[in-house]
């Protein structure tokens with residue numbers, strides 16, 4: 001039956017995880033012109049899809 005709560009489309013790896021993986025080049029691009037902020041990890045990104053708990057800056 002019913003679908004579970006829409007947990008969002010997490011196709012991309014959240015920046016929070018990328019950071020742990022050490023892929024800083026990817027983060028560098030995503031942080032540029034950041035508009036969103038992760039309330040959980042304190043990271044910033046230009047698109048909320050990169051954050052696990054995005055909020056407005």
Ligand SMILES: [Zn+2]
Pocket residue numbers: 014016038039040041042043051052053
């Ligand atoms: Zn996060």
